[in-house]
Amino acid sequence: MSSLRDFIDSVKPNFEEGGKFSKLRSTFGAFETFLFVPNTVNKGGVHVRDAVDLKRTISCVILALIPALLFGIYNTGYQHFRMLGQLDTATFGDIVLEGIIAVFPILVVSYVVGLGIEFAVAQMRGHEVNEGFLATGMIIPLIMPADVPLWLVAVATAFAVIFGKEVFGGTGMNIWNPALVARAFLFFAYPTKMSGDQVWYYDYDATQVADGFTGATALAGNTFGFEASFIGLIPGSIGETSALCCLIGAVILLLTGVASWKTMCSVFVGGALMGYIFNATGACDICWCEQLVIGGFAFGAVFMATDPVTSCRTEKGKYIYGFLIGAMAIIIRVLNPGYPEGMMLAILLMNTFAPLIDYCFVQSNINRRKNRVKNNK
Amino acid sequence: MAKLKDKDVFVGPLSLNNPVTVQVLGICSALAVTAQLVPALVMGLSVTIITAIANVVISLLRNTIPNRIRIIVQLVVVASLVTIVSEVLKAFAYDVAMTLSVYIGLIITNCILMGRLEAFAMQNSPWQSFLDGVANGLGYAKILVIVAFFRELLGSGKLFGFQIIPDSFYELGYSNNGLMLMPPMALIIVACIIWYERAHNKDLQEK
Numbered sequence: 063m064s065s066l067r068d069f070i071d072s073v074k075p076n077f078e079e080g081g082k083f084s085k086l087r088s089t090f091g092a093f094e095t096f097l098f099v100p101n102t103v104n105k106g107g108v109h110v111r112d113a114v115d116l117k118r119t120i121s122c123v124i125l126a127l128i129p130a131l132l133f134g135i136y137n138t139g140y141q142h143f144r145m146l147g148q149l150d151t152a153t154f155g156d157i158v159l160e161g162i163i164a165v166f167p168i169l170v171v172s173y174v175v176g177l178g179i180e181f182a183v184a185q186m187r188g189h190e191v192n193e194g195f196l197a198t199g200m201i202i203p204l205i206m207p208a209d210v211p212l213w214l215v216a217v218a219t220a221f222a223v224i225f226g227k228e229v230f231g232g233t234g235m236n237i238w239n240p241a242l243v244a245r246a247f248l249f250f251a252y253p254t255k256m257s258g259d260q261v262w263y264y265d266y267d268a269t270q271v272a273d274g275f276t277g278a279t280a281l282a283g284n285t286f287g288f289e290a291s292f293i294g295l296i297p298g299s300i301g302e303t304s305a306l307c308c309l310i311g312a313v314i315l316l317l318t319g320v321a322s323w324k325t326m327c328s329v330f331v332g333g334a335l336m337g338y339i340f341n342a343t344g345a346c347d348i349c350w351c352e353q354l355v356i357g358g359f360a361f362g363a364v365f366m367a368t369d370p371v372t373s374c375r376t377e378k379g380k381y382i383y384g385f386l387i388g389a390m391a392i393i394i395r396v397l398n399p400g401y402p403e404g405m406m407l408a409i410l411l412m413n414t415f416a417p418l419i420d421y422c423f424v425q426s427n428i429n430r431r432k433n434r435v436k437n438n439k
Numbered sequence: 440m441a442k443l444k445d446k447d448v449f450v451g452p453l454s455l456n457n458p459v460t461v462q463v464l465g466i467c468s469a470l471a472v473t474a475q476l477v478p479a480l481v482m483g484l485s486v487t488i489i490t491a492i493a494n495v496v497i498s499l500l501r502n503t504i505p506n507r508i509r510i511i512v513q514l515v516v517v518a519s520l521v522t523i524v525s526e527v528l529k530a531f532a533y534d535v536a537m538t539l540s541v542y543i544g545l546i547i548t549n550c551i552l553m554g555r556l557e558a559f560a561m562q563n564s565p566w567q568s569f570l571d572g573v574a575n576g577l578g579y580a581k582i583l584v585i586v587a588f589f590r591e592l593l594g595s596g597k598l599f600g601f602q603i604i605p606d607s608f609y610e611l612g613y614s615n616n617g618l619m620l621m622p623p624m625a626l627i628i629v630a631c632i633i634w635y636e637r638a639h640n641k642d643l644q645e646k
Contacts (some may be wrong), residue, residue, distance in 0.1 A: 211612050225627060229634075251618035 070094055088184045092191035116193050116233075119370075122318045123197040126311035127301070127365065130204055131169075133294060134301040135161035138208045141297050145263045165300055168203040171212050175219040176202070183228050194233030194371075195223065201241035201365060204301025205358065205406075206248075207256060209263060214252055218244040238413045239372050242406055249406065263297065291355040302361035305354070312364040321368035324380040329363040330354060332388025346396040353392055362405035363388070372413040376423040383419055387412045443563070449570045452578040455642055459582040460633045464550040469583055469629060470622040471542050476599050478538045479587035481528070483580025485543060487573060489520045490552055494572035497560040504561075513556045514547070521547045551575055586628045594619030 076083050077090040095117065139161030143152040152160075176199045184191040202219055226243030227236045249256045286296045294304025302308075315321035337350030354360060367373060367387050374383040387408045394404030401407060458464045465486075472482045496516050497504075504512050525543045528536040536543065546552065555575050560568040591597055593616045596604035604613070618624050637643045 247618065251616040252614055253617060
């Protein structure tokens with residue numbers, strides 16, 4: 063460790079103002095803070111001092127995503143062999159290896175393209191590179207179908223980072239969740255690669271498909287049952303099939319205080335209530351508890367609705383924001399079969415309205431205090 | 440008001456005072472008709488012709504129009520021109536007229552037209568008004584054609600209806616971007632053009 067520190071200190075002058083590579087200052091800074099905790103602290107004045115910075119927050123999110131990623135890798139391999147009808151003969155190692163071959167390139171493309179743009183923009187603006195994309199770059203592969211072409215991942219990531227984030231001013235300034243912007247872009251631009259029966263299987267080949275194999279879409283009417291959907295060995299986007307892994311992620315996020323329990327719980331309450339209403343009125347024969355575990359509902363609720371940048375900031379607003387996401391997701395899912403994945407659209411929609419909800423609560427608070435002053439006179 | 444030079448009147452709307460990207464007028468039709476190049480071009484030319492003639496007519500009448508009813512007079516002039524253009528298109532370019540459908544009729548509500556009549560033709564001579572009308576129409580057409588170029592190329596792989604992207608690309612796994620055919624993408628392309636123009640022109644940047 064200390065030799066690494068010494069090396070960084072020895073090359074540092076080159077990157078400082080007036081040095082040989084001073085133009086690459088922010089790139090250097092990014093790598094330095096990636097490796098070591100910066101030792102600059104504020105000395106005077108009224109500052110909140112907290113051990114948690116953006117880097118640690120993002121690290122927690124990545125940690126919480128790890129179970130979903132690992133399970134996604136396994137499930138991708140599992141579905142691949144299921145499609146081929148070779149599940150009996152495939153060993154655990156085969157399955158994991160096939161999953162890694164499928165998932166790893168998507169992950170690499172997402173990170174390389176996204177971080178490349180982040181670094182370039184930071185360089186151009188003379189800003190520091192910040193860690194926001196590390197989480198986004200991890201979420202993007204998890205919400206893609208396993209068979210998505212890599213160039214589409216690259217295009218979507220570039221679109222999301224430039225138009226979803228950088229045009230608004232970078233990390234912390236974006237209106238919409240960048241990972242969902244990437245998915246929405248692909249969903250509307252290349253619908254045949256993003257939905258249907260075949261995209262969920264890595265390396266789908268119609269000539270090799272096993273007899274008796276059916277590639278059903280869970281959202282059309284849950285054919286898998288609650289338990290299978292909860293564990294997650296079903297076809298779906300890479301990381302979202304397992305509600306169990308999302309639950310583990312949720313525990314990590316809530317224990318570390320990164321995600322707000324208010325948002326997360328109210329998403330589930332909203333979804334359950336809406337699912338119950340639809341089921342009770344006969345509009346949809348999927349039980350409300352199944353609605354919460356199929357599709358991207360759990361993943362979206364845990365990892366994307368709670369994104370602190372794009373969700374509501376006011377505490378009461380979080381209840382409404384979360385509730386409407388859950389309710390809206392089920393409404394879109396049930397009433398519009400053309401858009402099977404309601405969670406994505408629901409979160410993007412509520413991202414748009416989050417500032418409005420905040421505004422209403424702030425205003426009502428101001429008015430209440432004004433009235434109190436008036437009445438006390 | 441100082442006398443304007445003909446050159447300035449003509450060049451302004453094509454560059455630093457573009458009606459779409461700088462004044463942000465006429466956006467609605469820019470979204471609606473730019474999925475393909477041919478309708479975009481026809482729309483641009485129609486607007487150019489109508490703006491030019493309407494500008495001349497209003498400029499000739501400008502001293503006799505009572506101030507209180509000037510908007511109505513302008514609308515009558517524009518409406519008659521729009522009707523003529525619409526009928527001509529139906530007679531000679533039926534397919535394009537069908538593609539453009541209501542948007543030809545809606546030229547009457549195009550902000551560029553009323554804007555130029557109010558802001559320019561009411562104060563200036565017929566010749567300059569003509570130049571102004573042509574230049575604004577062309578400035579509008581320019582943006583429409585740029586937007587339509589990208590939308591048709593990336594959305595359908597064609598230009599002017601001819602296949603540009605070879606079949607071998609599709610076999611390699613390339614596919615058309617369906618979002619390009621939807622109106623929101625036109626907005627994003629217009630935004631990119633504005634972005635490009637502002638990045639290259641100091642005059643357009645806010646302090």
